[in-house]
Amino acid sequence: MALLPAGDDPRTPDTSAGKTVTLTGWGRIAPTTATLAEPADARAAAAYLAPGQTPGPVIPRGLGRAYNNAAQSAGGTVLSTARLARILSLDPGTGIVTAEAGVSLEDLMVAGLPHGWFVPVSPGTRQVTVGGAIAADVHGKNHHVAGSFGGHVLSFDLVLPSGQSRTCLPDRDPDLFWATTGGMGLTGLITRATIQLKRVETARVKVDTVRTADIDETMAVLAEHDEKYGYTVAWSDSTARGGAIGRSVITSGDFAGPGDLREPDQDRPFAFDPRARLGVPDIFPPGLLNRYSITLANEAWYRKAPRAREGEIQTIGQFFHPLDGIRNWNRVYGPKGFRQYQYVMPFSAQDAVRKSFEMVSAAHAPSFVTVLKRFGAGNAGLLSFPMPGWTLALDFPGGTPGLARLCDALDRLVVDNGGRVYLAKDSRVSPGMLEQMYPRLAEFRKLRGELDPGAVFASDLSRRLGM
Numbered sequence: 001m002a003l004l005p006a007g008d009d010p011r012t013p014d015t016s017a018g019k020t021v022t023l024t025g026w027g028r029i030a031p032t033t034a035t036l037a038e039p040a041d042a043r044a045a046a047a048y049l050a051p052g053q054t055p056g057p058v059i060p061r062g063l064g065r066a067y068n069n070a071a072q073s074a075g076g077t078v079l080s081t082a083r084l085a086r087i088l089s090l091d092p093g094t095g096i097v098t099a100e101a102g103v104s105l106e107d108l109m110v111a112g113l114p115h116g117w118f119v120p121v122s123p124g125t126r127q128v129t130v131g132g133a134i135a136a137d138v139h140g141k142n143h144h145v146a147g148s149f150g151g152h153v154l155s156f157d158l159v160l161p162s163g164q165s166r167t168c169l170p171d172r173d174p175d176l177f178w179a180t181t182g183g184m185g186l187t188g189l190i191t192r193a194t195i196q197l198k199r200v201e202t203a204r205v206k207v208d209t210v211r212t213a214d215i216d217e218t219m220a221v222l223a224e225h226d227e228k229y230g231y232t233v234a235w236s237d238s239t240a241r242g243g244a245i246g247r248s249v250i251t252s253g254d255f256a257g258p259g260d261l262r263e264p265d266q267d268r269p270f271a272f273d274p275r276a277r278l279g280v281p282d283i284f285p286p287g288l289l290n291r292y293s294i295t296l297a298n299e300a301w302y303r304k305a306p307r308a309r310e311g312e313i314q315t316i317g318q319f320f321h322p323l324d325g326i327r328n329w330n331r332v333y334g335p336k337g338f339r340q341y342q343y344v345m346p347f348s349a350q351d352a353v354r355k356s357f358e359m360v361s362a363a364h365a366p367s368f369v370t371v372l373k374r375f376g377a378g379n380a381g382l383l384s385f386p387m388p389g390w391t392l393a394l395d396f397p398g399g400t401p402g403l404a405r406l407c408d409a410l411d412r413l414v415v416d417n418g419g420r421v422y423l424a425k426d427s428r429v430s431p432g433m434l435e436q437m438y439p440r441l442a443e444f445r446k447l448r449g450e451l452d453p454g455a456v457f458a459s460d461l462s463r464r465l466g467m
């Protein structure tokens with residue numbers, strides 16, 4: 001990352017041109033090979049889109065943190081934003097930042113925090129680019145008050161499938177803006193965006209923790225905490241049985257004030273250390289994470305948490321991105337990788353949420369990281385995932401017996417209750433199910449048809465789902 005005025009461009013020509021790469025998403029399950037292109041500006045990106053320049057279809061890629069193959073294009077071209085990595089301006093008075101699409105949320109934190117500005121929405125990892133955050137319209141622990149990422153984007157520049165560039169604002173070009181926000185890279189390449197950051201008084205979070213005994217208590221506490229805190233989430237023990245199903249550790253908090261910090265930290269209220277602490281060795285024993293080890297880990301995690309604790313001061317890394325503390329933690333799942341499943345169902349579907357926990361428990365499907373949270377209002381994104389209701393994210397080792405059957409049954413439950421699954425994590429939903437989950441999919445398809453009649457843009461995900 002560099003904070004440079006636009007126009008002062010020290011970059012060298014794209015040496016990646018024509019290189020072949022084999023890529024997966026973060027879950028490491030569906031590798032495919034494509035040609036890599038790393039344009040350093042909109043003009044270079046447009047050149048790649050000219051007929052015959054690169055194998056098609058084309059799909060943008062940020063840091064590859066989507067869990068499956070949203071940023072892959074088998075036999076086509078992946079337009080990486082690795083060289084679109086400059087923060088072009090940051091106004092310390094207003095917190096308005098303009099950054100190229102390959103700038104990561106961590107970069108924005110490093111640049112913004114010294115001036116008291118934090119990202120408006122942070123997913124569970126900060127190793128996500130601005131382009132990826134808009135394309136998946138990512139959500140965080142503050143969705144109930146702040147909505148998703150797209151709501152904080154003032155404008156972005158998009159290289160269309162035709163090669164033309166367009167600046168999109170939500171009020172001036174709403175159709176394209178809201179098709180692209182949550183549109184999984186299928187409307188073009190975002191090259192830069194202007195975002196309103198969030199004012200904070202320190203780089204620490206004041207956290208309250210509550211341990212709940214079962215799913216009913218978990219849901220009741222989450223509802224109560226939505227009223228009291230800006231950030232809240234439940235980590236649930238997916239392996240619990242019987243009356244303990246849905247037992248959870250709920251952490252809720254808000255950014256601390258300067259007076260909340262301990263003595264030594266009061267002199268450096270915005271200190272933020274982004275470095276990852278540990279790495280997972282390349283050769284990790286396969287099968288280390290299995291039903292038994294995950295059950296033990298869940299039990300230990302739950303028992304270790306205090307029944308109730310108030311006012312603990314945590315770093316941004318501890319509260320928002322605990323998994324970023326271990327580089328490449330996805331390797332721990334071994335060569336079969338892992339699959340994420342995340343749904344949202346309306347608040348009225350409380351019984352179905354309980355049922356989903358029972359189904360996971362009965363299937364003996366071990367999820368290592370299981371997160372339950374309540375979303376607030378959705379936005380105008382045609383394919384944006386969040387809607388008001390309960391969202392549950394699970395991740396399962398790739399080789400879990402009976403996983404496909406369980407996920408199919410969960411899909412049915414979700415659709416029957418008016419919910420949907422998250423495309424940034426999906427690896428297996430069927431096209432028919434997707435149509436039922438996303439009522440505005442037809443509008444999206446129509447807009448894409450007009451924007452990209454030659455189907456220049458497509459991903460492995462979009463081809464499987466006929467998006």
Ligand SMILES: Cc1cc2nc3c(=O)[nH]c(=O)nc-3n(C[C@H](O)[C@H](O)[C@H](O)COP(=O)(O)OP(=O)(O)OC[C@H]3O[C@@H](n4cnc5c(N)ncnc54)[C@H](O)[C@@H]3O)c2cc1C
Binds near residue numbers: 065081101129138
């Ligand atoms: C540990 C972990 C925790 C996570 N937690 C959350 C969470 O709490 N909430 C949440 O919402 N998500 C979460 N995610 C998912 C992640 O935030 C999204 O998948 C995000 O899109 C990844 O960004 P990326 O830069 O890695 O994009 P990639 O994974 O490279 O691409 C994702 C999608 O964005 C498109 N895209 C990327 N760059 C551009 C661009 N410049 N122009 C147009 N399209 C583009 C791609 O084509 C693709 O469709 C998590 C992922 C991980 C690994």
